Amino acid sequence: xxxxxxxxxxxxxxxxxxxxxxxxxxxxxxxxxxxxxxxxxxxxxxxxxxxxxxxxxxxxxxxxxxxxxxxxxxxxxxxxxxxxxxxxxxxxxxxxxxxxxxxxxxxxxxxxxxxxxxxxxxxxxxxxxxxxxxxxxxxxxxxxxxxxxxxxxxxxxxxxxxxxxxxxxxxxxxxxxxxxxxxxxxxxx
Numbered sequence: 537x538x539x540x541x542x543x544x545x546x547x548x549x550x551x552x553x554x555x556x557x558x559x560x561x562x563x564x565x566x567x568x569x570x571x572x573x574x575x576x577x578x579x580x581x582x583x584x585x586x587x588x589x590x591x592x593x594x595x596x597x598x599x600x601x602x603x604x605x606x607x608x609x610x611x612x613x614x615x616x617x618x619x620x621x622x623x624x625x626x627x628x629x630x631x632x633x634x635x636x637x638x639x640x641x642x643x644x645x646x647x648x649x650x651x652x653x654x655x656x657x658x659x660x661x662x663x664x665x666x667x668x669x670x671x672x673x674x675x676x677x678x679x680x681x682x683x684x685x686x687x688x689x690x691x692x693x694x695x696x697x698x699x700x701x702x703x704x705x706x707x708x709x710x711x712x713x714x715x716x717x718x719x720x721x722x723x724x725x
Contacts, residue, residue, distance in 0.1 A: 564633055567633070568609065568611055568633055569609070569611075571611075572610065572611050572612060573611055573612045573613075573614055574602075574605065574606050574609065574611040574612070574613060574614065574633050574634070575614045575616050575631070575632045575633045575634075576602040576605070576606070576613060576614070576615055576616065576632065576633065576634055576635070576636055577615075577616040577617075577618040577623050577626045577627070577631070577632035577634070577635040577636075577637070578594075578598050578599060578602060578615050578616070578617070578618060578635070578636055578637060579617075579618050579619055579620060579623065579637055580594060580596075580599075580615075580617055581619070582596075582598075582637075582638070583596060584596055584597065585597050585598045585637075585638065586598040586599050586636075586637075594615060598636045598637060599615070601636050602615065602636045605634075605636070616631060616632045618632070618635070618637070620637075623635045623637055623639070624639075624645065624648065624649060627649055628648060628649070638656075639651070641654070662676070662681075664679075
């Protein structure tokens with residue numbers, strides 16, 4: 537595999553409120569405090585950030601972050617399993633109070649959800665057989681690229697010269713590469 541096209545990205549903790557509506561954010565916090573339960577959407581298919589270990593227990597840094605947050609506010613934690621494609625809809629439809637995930641901050645997303653301060657960074661990576669010799673965007677011309685729906689590359693085609701394959705998850709995109717049917721693009725979600 538060859539890693540290429542590094543770019544800075546941002547992980548964010550997304551709060552379940554409409555950004556222009558401060559009272560929605562207050563209502564979410566009040567509801568958490570009243571019920572003593574916080575519903576945190578986490579994609580458990582992204583090791584090492586979030587996954588199920590050999591004992592099928594939730595593990596990873598995002599799971600630990602959610603546990604600490606729940607403990608800090610005195611609430612029981614309910615993990616709401618999610619994918620890249622449904623994490624923001626889960627916030628908007630009140631199926632989760634927050635998301636702890638690699639969520640890239642974009643102007644479009646900022647119109648409908650709030651973000652915490654960035655607390656980590658990630659990089660765009662193209663995985664391909666070494667023989668393809670990918671060194672830059674131009675080398676992607678005509679190639680089939682697998683990306684996950686709901687990620688930044690999966691919500692718009694930032695690589696118009698390529699032929700995107702929209703998979704339901706990052707794992708599906710990686711499977712496409714392993715099967716030899718696509719180059720995999722992993723990127724800040």
